[in-house]
Amino acid sequence: MNEVANVAPQAKTIMEARGITKRFQGLVSVDKVSFSLAENEILGLIGPNGAGKTTLVNMIGGTLKPNEGDLLFEGERINDVSPYRRAHLGIARTFQIMKPFPGMSVLENVAVGALFGRDGGEKSMAKAREIAREWITFTGLGQRMDAHADALGGPDRKRLEFAKALAMGPKLLLLDEVMAGLNHVEVDEMVELIKKIRARGVTLLVIEHVIKAIRSLSDRVMVLHHGERIAEGDPALVLADPRVVEAYLGKRRT
Amino acid sequence: MVLAQILLNGILLGGLYGLMALGMALVWGVLNIVNLAHGALIMLGGYVVYYIFVFTGLDPFAAIAVAMVIMFGVGFLLQYGLLNLIVRSALLNTLLITFGLDVVITYLAQFLFTADFRTINPSYAGANFSAFGLTVPGIRFAAFVVAIALAAALWWLLNRRPLGLAIRATSQNLVAARLYGVDPRILYAVTFGIGTALAGAAGGLYGMIANLTPYIGASLTAKSFVIAIIGGLTNPFNVILGGIVVGIAESLATLYFGATYSDVVSFGLLVLVLVVRPTRTLRAA
Amino acid sequence: MKNSIVALAAAAAFASSVGLARADNVITLGASVQLTGSSANTGRYYRDAYGLTIAKINEAGGIKVGGKTYKLALKILDNQSDVNLSVRQYVQLITSDKVNFLLGPFASNFALSDSSIAEKYQIPMVQGGGASTQIYTRHYKYIFGTLPAADDYYASTIEMFGKLQPKPETVALVAADDSFDVSVAKGTRERLKAAHMKIAVDATYREGNSDFSSILTQIKAANVDAILWSGHETEALNFIRQMKSLNVNPKDYYGFTVGVPTEDFRKALGKDANYAFGMTSWLPSATLKDRWFGDALGFAKAYKAKFGYDPDYHAASGAADVETFAVALEKAGSLNPKAVRDAIAKINFSSLYALHTKYGENGQIILPQIVVQIQDGKLVPIYSDQFLNKPQYPVPPWNKRG
């Protein structure tokens, strides 16, 4: 696993951020952050609440525009590309505050991903449903295929959110706290799922508070604090870094 | 000189326009109800002033004060008994229910007051004075002053009184009202009552300048609506300013394009403001 | 599933409408009139005039058509001042209420669309509420009207101008933008030109407008001799009140197409109504002999007694519409719409409304407008083709009035 991180410079870069900054009414949320993602890599993104993690994901997903800096996807600058076009390029995400389509069934929710995802999605409804069923089964929601999305409980909603993103057939998947609120068993299941997805060639950026999961998943870990990148590298090293411990964990101790 | 006089006309008329919109903006901003019956309430207020004036001989400006109290009651009851039942449902529903209310109030007005024209016509109705070579119609000037005074009173209430603070807090967050120890149902009803009282005042002043019929409501709603958006929903003075902008724009349109263009101008302004700066003017809904 | 059943039921419901049973000695006249809504104030003249005249004719024993005596009946619907609804109601009157003939609504824009229904079903309509020439330029065969052409409304006024001292030279023409008033403005413009008068301000305003301050400011600046105004009654009231409050004083004259002859107008304005000129196609006078009411005075008296307010030309015009049917039916000797239509085209009788109640080639009555003025709160006829009374002229400025 560590090898992957070490060979990253040789691997093809799929996404790159160059000094991106986001300000909200003068408050700096993300401050000149640069990083890159190698193809098929899993990058864990951690940091205390309010560190700017979700803002960063929103900028990659396209719902927010950076004030400064450049975002590159497969070598192209995507700063001004709208969210739906990024989805067509192969960027998919989950939302921390989950956004299922409440009036639709689970199957329909996921089918939307298949219908409009990478390269504009699947044109045939029948095929899209087929794809949707596969991913629903994959994420363990097979029993709830026809349930209404707003009838799902918390963990199932996480799975739905995950399935929707997967159905888009992404190259890069941004997961924003898909494990929050899950119990130990469920977290382990989710970790297994993510590993399976990586095995299919997908690159992942994973925001998570569950350190155990980050540790076992990530090739590299990046830490944000007050919008700045304070550490990056091998998970074991980064998580042991005193600055990280102080910024992130230290607060909890006091 | 013509231009100056026309600007003056526009400004004076704009003050009244602003007052018409004041109640609508308050209700919209705080309760998130786009009250399509607002014009009908203005009409109702006009009739209340008319009847007080005709039956008691009270001076119309004093009658307006009485009418405001009555209209406050009407508004309070409307909100408490009816609109409170639906305030939490979708915007579409508040639009529909107030549209229905508009139809009902207009019908009842025509039933009670007949379709005859009414004018609030005190002896000094046509009086005017000259200033800087311009003719200033007395009643319009007085209406303008009343409009400014009521805007100032509303500002004072909202910014300097505990009740006003509670109202403003409610517009941000429903539960906030409870922090002030006020039942939000009452607070909503009071807010709507204030909006209706302002509509009543506008109706009385309108009745001194133009005729009252049961059917003036729809066009007054449209006007108030345009001004509430142009002026914004938060600051009473901005609403009056919005009224003045529309008043001047209409007057100039009449001068340069002809009187049939005044609606093009005001509705055009509305769409423009919405498309160019939607979030500046309205609070997030 | 349930939806579809309901739909089926609804479809069945409107597939099976039932016609009204009809007594065979009654002739029903149908009308859709503004009983509510923004035009209800004038609409009531038609409702009342239709009702009164029909009652009077029935009192006198009804009418004889082809040797058989018939009573008249009225079926009146409220169009709520909504043109679309009035069109539907006329269709309903013809097809479901099975009325025999049609009386008209108030106002030109209503008559304009409703007359198409009469033409479509080939049922004669005599209407007394629309004066716009547009109604009659379509070569319809089944529409007749008792209001004289809108283009000519100011004809007698402008003719009178030539005989007034001082003669007005510059004029401000103000008109609403609806069918009737645009026709008036067009005709007036041509006549003013022919009379070599100057139109210093020519303003059109939007129907329903309540603020005239900008137009009045322009008129004041142009310092005109006369204002000729055409619009709706409520707008006329607003115009005069704002004239006063902005101290706008034409040097000689201001006149209105509508409003001046009505009681409402004088009541609403009080003293400020004085000196206003207007016009009417009708004044209650003993010279207008009438078969049912005796004369126009008799009509006015009966009308006031029954409804408590004075009739104006709208009411008289409406009464003449009913009488037109009565006379034409007797002449036609049949209830056949075509026969009645042809009879109407040929009639010429003295009614409470006009000495010669007859219709021109296009279906519209030809009748001069009598210039009237309010003098000390009373309506005084001034001029038809000669002076009838002395006008208070020129009108004094607002600040010089008692």
Next chain:
Amino acid sequence: MMGRWPLVLAVLVAIVLAGVPWFGNDVAVQFGINALLLATLAQSWNILGGFTGYVSFGNSVFYGLGTYGTAVAMTHFNLPFGVGLVVGAVVAMLCAALVGIPILRLRGPYFAIATLGLNGAMAAIVSNLPIAGSNIGLVLPLMRGDAIFYELALALLVVCTLTVLWISSSRYGMALVAIREDEDAAGSMGVNATLYKVTALVLSALFTAIAGGIHAYWSTFVDPASAFDTTLNVRMVIMCVFGGPGTVFGPVVGSFILSAVYEVLASEISTAAVLFFGLVIVLAVVFTPKGLTDLMAGARRSGWRYLFRNIRENRL
């Protein structure tokens, strides 16, 4: 998604309705034309309002443009009715596309408000256009034969409903519903919201404009007040919402029922019909804020208590 039964019944209903001019009387045909056109308007409104959730008060703009497009083409250029309809529809669709792009950026209430203003602006503009007869309006040539108008209106409603049927089960419809359910999420999933919203508005404009054109020729007279009538737009909304927005047959059923009720009232109690109309709106909003379909589902579950549950949910 939908069973076979409603479709079969709908076809039956359409066949019965098509026969009305032969076995019904003039009144039925008259009422039918109105009811069918109104149902078409409600159904057109449904395309945008029901599926994307964007509440438009600007559909009366398209109705007016269809009306005027047809009227101007027929009176000024002596074009046949069919061409007039096309002209009206094209003008309305162009307007929908041009106006749609800026105002469909506005979300929810802002959009509703902008469209409300747009209608006022358009009425004011048209009443100043000499070619459109200014505020006087235009008189169209007279055509006898209401059966033709009736069948045209029915055909339009059928085509419009088939379009909605297609939408409800297509990729296109999935996009619209996704936008309604959560526009941001839909965007992040690759739905080009602007494209779908604008095309929905354009589709909606197409049917609305043709309905306007048919009505214009049938009533032989158009003027700005009746062509750009906000009340008509409110009626579309009420009929659609009453029947069930976002469903295939709901708007049609809703508008048939309301048309029938209104017609009966207008002829029975004439004047008071307006009052009743107003009261019905008020009561409907209070008791059944989610429309007829929800009412039926709710009533099945909990009977009359459903009505009061709605109040409990929405009151303060």
